[in-house]
Amino acid sequence: MREGPDIARIASLVGDPARANMLNALMGGTALTASELALEAGVSLPTASSHLSKLMDGGLLTLASQGRHRYYGLASAQVAGMIEAIIGVAEAVGPKRVRPGPRDAAMRMARVCYDHLAGEQAVAMLDRLFDRKLLLREGNEIRLTSAGASHFSALGIESQAKARRPVCRACLDWSVRRSHLAGTLGAAILDKIIAEKWARREKDSRAVVFSPNGRQVFERVFLS
Amino acid sequence: MREGPDIARIASLVGDPARANMLNALMGGTALTASELALEAGVSLPTASSHLSKLMDGGLLTLASQGRHRYYGLASAQVAGMIEAIIGVAEAVGPKRVRPGPRDAAMRMARVCYDHLAGEQAVAMLDRLFDRKLLLREGNEIRLTSAGASHFSALGIESQAKARRPVCRACLDWSVRRSHLAGTLGAAILDKIIAEKWARREKDSRAVVFSPNGRQVFERVFLS
DNA sequence: CGCATGGTTCGATCCTCATCGAAGCATTCT
DNA sequence: AGAATGCTTCGATGAGGATCGAACCATGCG
Incomplete structure (x- = not known):
């Protein structure tokens, strides 16, 4: 009522x-x-x-x-x-899974969420971006610092706020219970990861699988 | 699948x-x-x-x-x-909120919630009772001060904790997004309002309608 | 044009589930 | 103990909606 x-x-x-x-x-x-x-x-x-x-x-x-x-x-x-x-x-x-299959493990690690990266990798990345003061947590919102703007620009990752769509947004992760990065920046980063072939999308799944080399590069760039 | x-x-x-x-x-x-x-x-x-x-x-x-x-x-x-x-x-x-009918407006203003008063009137009342230090907010709970006890007693509003039922309890309001007063005191106040004919219950509805005079008295007693 | 393909609409069927009155438990008050 | 209160279960009823086959539009291809 x-x-x-x-x-x-x-x-x-x-x-x-x-x-x-x-x-x-x-x-x-x-x-x-x-x-x-x-x-x-x-x-x-x-x-x-x-x-x-x-x-x-x-x-x-x-x-x-x-x-x-x-x-x-x-x-x-x-x-x-x-x-x-x-x-x-x-x-x-839900019914406790009997045993998480390999695809589940991959999904937990890294997957696509609409247009950006989710999973442990993505959560770790967001944490690191905060540590390095490239992003700033402002209550419920996330702001790109000027240092962050030039950092991503130098990497060739360009993102701008579109109509109704912020550059940064927090999106809650279901595997880890913390936030990862959404928004146009999150989308641009995923584009970059795919474009550079650091990782590829699993067929018929949301899982994102990093190549051995790609993982190293990703970790150096985003998790260092 | x-x-x-x-x-x-x-x-x-x-x-x-x-x-x-x-x-x-x-x-x-x-x-x-x-x-x-x-x-x-x-x-x-x-x-x-x-x-x-x-x-x-x-x-x-x-x-x-x-x-x-x-x-x-x-x-x-x-x-x-x-x-x-x-x-x-x-x-x-769905920002297309249908035009609220008159009964909806009345509901928003004052209605019965189980056995106590809810709606804007009730939320305002609770605010005022805090201001006047008749009630004390203690984390999630509400306590009746000694000043409050004598105040309500003087008004002829008696309430005592019954089995498992506290004197005061906060109850969240859906129209306003804040708390109003429940518990035996909240129930006693509603009883008083009805008994003194300051307001009457709408038939087949939870709405509570104040009489012109009743509203004045209510505001003087609880919102002054 | 006529035909094939991708999608939607219509109509009929069926089944789940929300609902409430009445009756049944459980706990507490007197 | 008995009454009262709070809540759940049972049984019957009814409505909404999920489903699919068949017929119906729309677009593209030869």
Whole structure:
């Protein structure tokens, strides 16, 4: 009987298994078509289409039409953050996994969260960036210092605040229980990591696997 | 058909309006009883009980039994964080608040919360009682000062701690996001307000409507 | 153009689950 | 002990919504 933001509406959108699978699939950051999502969710195409329009109505997805293809993607990093938070709770209370498989270990270490890096590597990186005063924690927000700006610029990592999207934002990690870096800077760093081939994205997974050499470089640049 | 943490299960728990209201009510951090939560959610006690056991099974709540009272609370800060994240998305996505009807405005102003007064009036009253040192905030608890005791006694408002029920307790308000006064003192004050006909309860609603004269008296006594 | 492919809409079916009254436990007060 | 209070369980009811096949649009290709 209370008012306020309709949290039940949003949560119930995520609360259907088919839709949850779709959203999970989109957490990789790449937009997918309705058929791909139908396959991913294990439902027929009409069913998937129905779910997708509900998610669109709910504002959780964006749609990019390209010819006869329609690519669905998560609406925002905020939505991604919410899903991460739900995953975290599900992970904490869920049926204790029998034994974490190798892919789980990789996911824990480094994975894609919408458009930026998450996992232990990402958490360690953010800690280090604070230590080196390249970033400044300001309550709930994160600010890029001038030292940080020139540092990243020197690395060839450029990021600017876009409409409604800050350069830096904290995003809670479900494996570690601490924050990692989101925002345009977080996205730019992930781009750099992939572009330089320090790591590659696992196929059909959110896991990010560093090459032996790439890990060394990454650690020297971000964790030193 | 990917596997992983059962996020749909968790999200669907939050996805029911009644449960969402309960969780929202618990976001204040104070544990509440099943009856209080039933009132907050606007459902019958059996229904509330059913929801609560589902939330317990899902691991979102903890239960502290104290005699015949059973206090439900959020299981962890992680759960609270998840709900905050969902609220964030809901606010970002649905700023289209419908025009609040007259009864909603009345509810916002003053309403019954279980057995005590809630709403803006109640929040203002509690603030004032602190200012006048009639009550003392002690961390999460509220204590009646000796000055307060004689003050309320002079007004003919008598309250004593009953079994397991404190004289004063903070209760989070959903319209304003701050605490109002619960406990036997809060109940006694509401009794006084009704007995003196300063206000009457709206039929079939939790709203409490002050008479013009009653409001003046109330403000002089509690808000001066 | 006609055909194939990717998506959506419609209609019917089915099933889960929210809801409440009544009855049943459990604990505490008198 | 008996009454009262707080809460849960049971049983019946009903509504919302997930699902899929078939039919229907839209775009691109030859």
